[in-house]
Amino acid sequence: MxxxxxxxxxxxxxxxxxxxxxxxxxxxxxxxxxxxxxxxxxxxxxxxxxxxxxxxxxxxxxxxxxxxxxxxxxxxxxVKMTSMPQMVALLNGAGGGSSLLVASAEFLHVESRGIAPSVDVAITTQLGVLIGAVTLTGSLIAFAKLQELMTGRPITFPAQKTFNAAIFAVIIALAAWLVAAPTAPVWAFYVVVGLALLLGVLLVIPIGGADMPVVIALLNSYSGIAAAMTGFVIRNEVLIVSGALVGSSGIILSQIMCKAMNRSLANVLFGAFGATSSASGKSAAGLTVKETNIEEAALQLAYAQQVIVVPGYGLAVAQAQHQVRELMDLIEKRGGVVKFAIHPVAGRMPGHMNVLLAEANIPYDKLLDMDDVNPEFERTDVALVIGANDVVNPAARNDPSSPIHGMPILNADYAKRIIVMKRGMSAGFAGIENELFYDAKTQMLFGDAKGTLSKLVAEVKQV
Amino acid sequence: MSEALLGGIVVFVLATYLGASLIGRVPPTLHTPLMSGANAVSGITVVGAMLVAGAGFGWLSNVLGFLAIVFAMMNVIGGYTVTDRMLEMFKKAPGKESPK
Incomplete structure (x- = not known):
């Protein structure tokens, strides 16, 4: 004691x-x-x-x-490193669930003894329950979308926002009743919990799989705010401090992700992006791509003084990070310099691609952020784009009619030569044609990332 | 407004501000470990959960408290362990070759 x-x-x-x-x-x-x-x-x-x-x-x-x-x-x-977003989603949910349970236990205990808590404790209890419950079920839906247990497409229905707003209004009304009248029946509390759990589901289902990085960051923040509310309930400062730290961290990360996608947080949360294929922008009709082969690509890489690799999530899906490192080692042994250009949305959560490359023993000082790497492209002999698409689409810079116009991109098109490794000619997640593929300096190398990289490694060895 | 609430709000606002200024300086390369580390820190609700479960309030508080401790400890142990696992992989370019 x-x-x-x-x-x-x-x-x-x-x-x-x-x-x-x-x-x-x-x-x-x-x-x-x-x-x-x-x-x-x-x-x-x-x-x-x-x-x-x-x-x-x-x-x-x-x-x-x-x-x-x-x-x-x-x-x-x-947990596999590729599954880190799912793990963080689950932990967000567990954090929210823990706050929900603590706040509920406090409420039910006080209620059963028939004593009226002070107003501030009553309010923060309801907030802890509401935010905790939304975080719990919202995170489980985010997990299910990332794990592909359910469709990654936005799920929408008529009058969705009105419906959600109505549920939110009912929650607030009942919670206010519980705060104002400590004699309010206990069923009102259970209805608040039930509706808050439902709200968590409803808020995340209309958000597309590609926007999950923002959602996870935001739920990360919510789990912190819920913990802080619990801190107010039990009057414990360490919970308030820790909750506030986590809360601000999540908010900042979700802002960074939104900026990298040139979207507002409101647009991510309520825009149902990708529900309909709204492909506009320039059409690729009449343009042709130049295809190259392993031998040619290997020669260019072997004699390059500087190579910048632009990895996309396709690289991680193909589990080809180790092949990339082998290629890097070979080029460096020949005297070339290899760097990696990491777009903030390259992985499935903030910083995800960096972890995946670090796992393959690629030193972190070779992984450059967008702002640091963009001036480098002009003096780069080969930009090797692996499984990335929208983040290197010059339309974001120079085609105001493109849906991604204004999004900050990696200027791969400024390199002296661009080799794009890709499975086929499918468009990016927003269904947008990529001008880079039709650039005179660009050569396409079709095939799956892992197999093609292995062949490239073998070929570069022989040069 | 009670003294305790006011004190709590002051702490909350200052900690949010401090958190924002610290996190703004975390390099993007560490954003994933930052998030899993934040998960671990939000496991601090384990303190509230233990107080609920250990106070001898009755079976309902015991059950809710138990579950709350389980959830919070998943965050604490899971968060810190996986963050450590990731940070261990971040290596600077060694002299030249890195051994497997």
Whole structure:
């Protein structure tokens, strides 16, 4: 048993360690230590709570800690790096679910004893329930879309927004009733929980699979805000601080992703992008592409002084990251320089492509962000585009009629020569033709990424 | 407005501001570990869950508290472990060749 003021000092220490850990995430060199500092803070918080004077029974706690810890450990050790978005989606959901459960338990406990909580506790309880529930079911839908358990296409129905708004209004009305009248029947609370869970589903189903990175980042933020609300309910500052940190992190990441797609957050959330194929912009009729072969491509790569690889998600789907690294090693052994141009939406979540390439032992200082790499293309001999499409489409720069006009892109078309590796001539996710493929400097190398890269590696070896 | 609420709001606003200024400086290459690390930190609800489950409030609180601890610990252990796994893979260009 420790005194309440000692508890608070240790909670403060935990919060400081979270912040110190986060600060070390500013460089890959210190990030791992930062993660461990943060984990130490969490350990302190858990031990202090365990020893808290408010804790009188231990069986349930120990069982919960072990069960949840084991599930988390197995998930973390077995998840494939390509499935990181699904893992984060599930963890977002678990965070929201945890807040929902804590807020519900507090409400039901207070209600059963017939005492009226203070207004601020009553309000934050309802907010914790609402945000937690939306995060829980919204994340499960995001998971199902990413895992392809359900269609990645937006699911829409007539008067959808009106319907969602009506549900939201009912939730707010019932929650306000529960806050204002502590004698309100308990069924009203269960209706709030049920409708909030439904709302989470309804808010995510109209969002297309390609927009999931934004949704995951946003749900990440919600799970933090829900934790902060729980902190208000149980009057614990470490929850408020941690929740606020996570909340701001998710908001910033979703903004970054929106900017990279040149869309507003409102457009992502309510626009049902990709529901109908709204292919406009220039048509490719009458244009032809130039095809090349392995031998020719290998020669160009072998004699290039600088090669910039533009990886898209197609590369990760084909599991060809290791072949790319082999190719990189070969070119570098011959004296060339290889860099990677990473568009913010190259993977399935912010920074996903970087993790996938790091997994293949590609050093992180070769992975350049859009702003750093774009000036490099002009002095690049070969831009090797692998499984990327919209993020290298010059129409975003120079065709105001294109749906992606204004989206920041990688200027692969400024390179002296462009080799595009692609399965076939299908359009990008928005169904937009890509001018780059018809550029006089561009050569197409058709085939699946892994097989073609293996052949390229073998060929470059012989040059 | 109660003193406790006001204090909480002050803490929330300042922490949000601090979080925003720190996260703005995280390089894009670390955005995925940042998100899984954020998952781990949001597992701090385990504190609230333990207080609910351990207070001896009765069976309903015990059940809800137990589930809340399980969910929160998935975040804590899962989040920190997978973040560590990812960060371990981030290596700087070594002299030249990197051993498998």
């Amino acid at each position: 420790i005194a309440p003021w000692v508890e608070r000092v240790f909670y403060l220490l935990a919060a400081v360690l979270f912040i110190a850990g986060l600060k070390r995430l500013q460089s890959p060199e210190t990030a791992r230590l930062g993660n461990r500092i943060s984990a130490t803070g969490m350990l302190i918080a858990i031990v202090v709570t365990f020893l808290s004077s408010g804790t009188v029974t231990y069986g349930t706690i120990i069982a919960g800690l072990i069960t949840g810890g084991l599930i988390g450990l197995v998930m973390a050790k077995t």
